[in-house]
Amino acid sequence: MPVLPQIAGYADELTAIRRDFHEHPEIGFQEVRTSGIVAELLRKWGVDEVHTGIGKTGVVGIIKGNGEGGRTVGLRADMDALPMDELTNLPYSSKNPGAFHGCGHDSHTAMLLGAARYLASTRNFSGTAVLIFQPAEEGLGGARAMIADGLFERFPCDEIYGMHNNPLAPPEEFGIKPGPAMAGATFFDITINGVGSHGAMPHHSRDPIIIASALVQNLQTIVSRNVEATEPAVFSVTQIHSGSAYNVVPDKAVISGTIRYFSDHVRDVIHQRAEKICAGFAEAYEVEIIADLRPTFDVLMNDADLAEAYREAAGEIVGAAKATVTKDLMTGSEDFADMLKVVPGAYCTLGHKGDVPVHNPGFLLDDDMLPIGASIMARIVEKRMPL
Known part of the structure; x- marks a missing residue:
């Protein structure tokens, strides 16, 4: 199965959304414009419930599937930019001095929005999808803020999944490591x-x-x-x-x-x-x-069984050969680890064109990855809660 056709149909819109976020970056706990657009789009696309102000600027959307079922799968994306200047000279470069989406969180938000639009229109699953748009991942404790604000008490999840772009991996390569994965x-x-x-x-x-x-x-x-x-x-x-x-x-x-x-x-x-x-x-x-x-x-710990389920879902989108298990530890850190301490789940990377690493003022993101990541996110919901 390639990119889901419905998502492929609005890939250009996802690119426009991502570039708009890129042009107007907001650092941790200041994502007022970003979270406002996220909430507006979720409501526009028919998401059943949209909750704002969770962990200060976090957003949660709820989508109920067409089938009977009590299981709940969470999908999470981070929204914040880095406190640094951009040196890419892109036509949609940051308009906010001292703020730059140099880690690609604009793409993570756009991909989850793409999955949300698809899931809200098709609902080919049983149970409930919880869409978590998190603020302040870059060292400011956004995940902990959402958890302290009752994230999983208000929106219980049986399992949860996240994703990060990777410019140093081949395009479309899905990578995941069971067990301890990030420092x-x-x-x-x-x-x-x-x-x-x-x-x-x-x-x-x-x-x-x-x-x-x-x-x-x-x-x-x-x-x-x-x-x-x-x-x-x-x-x-x-x-x-x-x-x-x-x-x-x-x-x-x-x-x-x-x-x-x-x-x-x-x-x-x-x-x-x-x-x-x-x-x-x-x-x-x-x-x-x-x-x-x-x-x-915290140390990011991927549940072994759920990591394999994530890999299988990704293989249906990018092909089995590109859905890889890695043994490499990453000394970078990610506060999705805090959510994984509460709810079992898995965190992956998705490769894209480019050779400039994240957190570099010249970092460039390849928009071709957006429909791929959105499709993988949508597919894991359908596979874990089949009709």
């Missing part, structure tokens, strides 16, 4: 409160820059000397901030970065070692060091 992530800020002095008299100081330099070196030993070699993990210091003048030893330095891991045990080991190292440095250098470690993303 959990902690963001951290370590503040060193030292003692400042004149730059010519550093012996009067407790120099936070010297302490920060040594601390970074020690933090980098945590993974190599505390985590088993068979357990993948990453500890990256990505920022050091301190000082304001040539002749002043500052009184404060801040080290920031991210930690990635694929198990809660490894996360806990890294956190504990980082906190102990900071405490030891504070005592040794007679300063205050505050370690703020914030687990922001």
Whole structure:
């Protein structure tokens, strides 16, 4: 089965919708225009229920199938843009400075809208489809906000599915990994409160820059000397901030970065070692060091059976040869993991033309993927809740 004919018939409309979102990007929890258009289109296409304001700017649509059945399948897409400038020079480039759909969430929203339109018009399934349009995926906790707002109490799901574009995979290639698939992530800020002095008299100081330099070196030993070699993990210091003048030893330095891991045990080991190292440095250098470690993303765990069901559904659209199972772990993170901790499900990638990675100011998305992704999403609903 190729792209579903009904969806192929309005592929150009999906492209126009996606490019409109692209031209007017909104960062996390500010997706007022985007969520408004989503809700308007869902109502226009006859979705049974449309609920707004869930997790601040989230939208949920409900579609009931033609057949009797009490099962419920959820489909989720994220809507937010990244806080970065666009350098693509596209005719529909971002009109909002400092905001850019550099991760392709505009395509995810458009694909779920395409699936919603199809499902609302055909209803060739038993049970209920729950369409979840999530805000603030990019590190701001949009999934957790929707869950805290009663997402799954108000709209129970037996299983749930998500999708992400992948410019580094061959076009139309569906990829999925059962079990742990994407890393959990902690963001951290370590503040060193030292003692400042004149730059010519550093012996009067407790120099936070010297302490920060040594601390970074020690933090980098945590993974190599505390985590088993068979357990993948990453500890990256990505920022050091301190000082304001040539002749002043500052009184404060801040080290920031991210930690990635694929198990809660490894996360806990890294956190504990980082906190102990900071405490030891504070005592040794007679300063205050505050370690703020914030687990922001959970490890994304795909249910093995549902991952296989997703792959089979995708194979009916892209062909069995392009519906692949991968063994590769992704050290990137995705807050759909929070939803998968509550409801079993699976998360996949879909390849498209282009070789610029996401989160790059020159990232380009191939609109040819839109009807493909929409068809896969629609098909998993039909297969999991057949008439």
